[in-house]
Amino acid sequence: MSRHLRAGERIVGTEALHGGITAEMRRLTIGTGEGGTRDLVLRTFVDPFFVEHAEDLLKTEAGVLPLLAGAGVSAPGLVAADPTAAHCEYPSLLMTHLTGRTVLDDEGVEARVPLLARQLVAIHALRPAERPREYVALTTADTVVTPKDADAAAWAAAIDVIREPAPPYEGRFLHRDFQPGNVLFDVPLPGPAVPRITGVVDWVQTSWGPADLDVAHCSTNLALLHGPAWGLRFAEAYEEAGGVLAAAASERLYWWVRDALAFSEEVQSVGRPWREAGRKELTTRVVEERLDAYVTALMDALG
Known part of the structure; x- marks a missing residue:
């Protein structure tokens, strides 16, 4: 991940994100050179079934996210992708973090x-x-x-x-x-x-x-x-x-x-x-x- 960070940045924290079925999701807190922080999100396919199909799935997402930028639909920005696990333990995609949360309650x-x-x-x-x-x-x-x-x-x-x-x-x-x-x-x-x-x-x-x-x-x-x-x-x-x-x-x-x-x-x-x-x-x-x-x-x- 550090290869895709800006100069002077480093990962200072991680948090598992829940709610997904197909992949493990983590929010990465990035310490910036100026003493602040920003967040990225890492999608990782670990289930054998999805690992088998990860190359096609992650290449699709890596191709789609840039198309959505400026298209009127708010979506994460692509940072990097490793569809074949050439650099990561499992096939993964790194993207920007969006504000907000999923809401599944009956209320509202x-x-x-x-x-x-x-x-x-x-x-x-x-x-x-x-x-x-x-x-x-x-x-x-x-x-x-x-x-x-x-x-x-x-x-x-x-x-x-x-x-x-x-x-x-x-x-x-x-x-x-x-x-x-x-x-x-x-x-x-x-x-x-x-x-x-x-x-x-x-x-x-x-x-x-x-x-x-x-x-x-x-x-x-x-x-x-x-x-x-x-x-x-x-x-x-x-x-x-x-x-x-x-x-x-x-x-x-x-x-x-x-x-x-x-x-x-x-x-x-x-x-x-x-x-x-x-x-x-x-x-x-x-x-x-x-x-x-x-x-x-x-x-x-x-x-």
């Missing part, structure tokens, strides 16, 4: 959802000179894991939806993991002031695809964090903010169900960072129950 969600929607509309409006890679959807009808005691009929119908070919779409610049855990807020003390978004992080999955896919992903996260009604509400907020979704209900259903079903394969890992952040009540069982309720609500609303 009604004020944050419109802000999230407007931020996602701004991301989808980006038109970089070089288009990112096409989106990847790994879930298949054969890999879905139906939760215990789930509504079997609703899940069978949802699985049948993603057996069909993907509907046509107009491509957009996608974050691909846009959700409350990757959005930083400045939350004022109790009073009339409203929160504001200070930045969006974790751009390793950036790709090109349907806006519905990003909306679906944030909707599923909101449904599991705050209840199924908030998952359905986010799509409305996105359109109210000027976003455009698929015109046909059947097309929307395809993307939204595809994302929700993807969570069934990793439900045990999804709730862990939320519990670490203070949402102790979001046990694996609670997350499963909310996922079942959300899939059922999607099928009732659009199926």
Whole structure:
């Protein structure tokens, strides 16, 4: 890390940052030559699965972060990247630190959802000179894991939806993991002031695809964090903010169900960072129950 610091600087402290699933995150406090400090953030892939895919993921983020500078979307600045662990023990990326914090509490969600929607509309409006890679959807009808005691009929119908070919779409610049855990807020003390978004992080999955896919992903996260009604509400907020979704209900259903079903394969890992952040009540069982309720609500609303 010291090779990428300014003259006279050195690392004087580190702090683990919680809330992520795919990587270890650390805030590095840098002592400056003038006696002050500044912060950087180090992303490190240590899980064997993500180490295997780290080169592609970190090269994507290293390429995207400079494109976002001055584009109207607040994101970290790239300092250095080591996608193949040529210099670090594990594949890593060093970036600037953004102010703000993730907010996952139920309290205040009604004020944050419109802000999230407007931020996602701004991301989808980006038109970089070089288009990112096409989106990847790994879930298949054969890999879905139906939760215990789930509504079997609703899940069978949802699985049948993603057996069909993907509907046509107009491509957009996608974050691909846009959700409350990757959005930083400045939350004022109790009073009339409203929160504001200070930045969006974790751009390793950036790709090109349907806006519905990003909306679906944030909707599923909101449904599991705050209840199924908030998952359905986010799509409305996105359109109210000027976003455009698929015109046909059947097309929307395809993307939204595809994302929700993807969570069934990793439900045990999804709730862990939320519990670490203070949402102790979001046990694996609670997350499963909310996922079942959300899939059922999607099928009732659009199926």
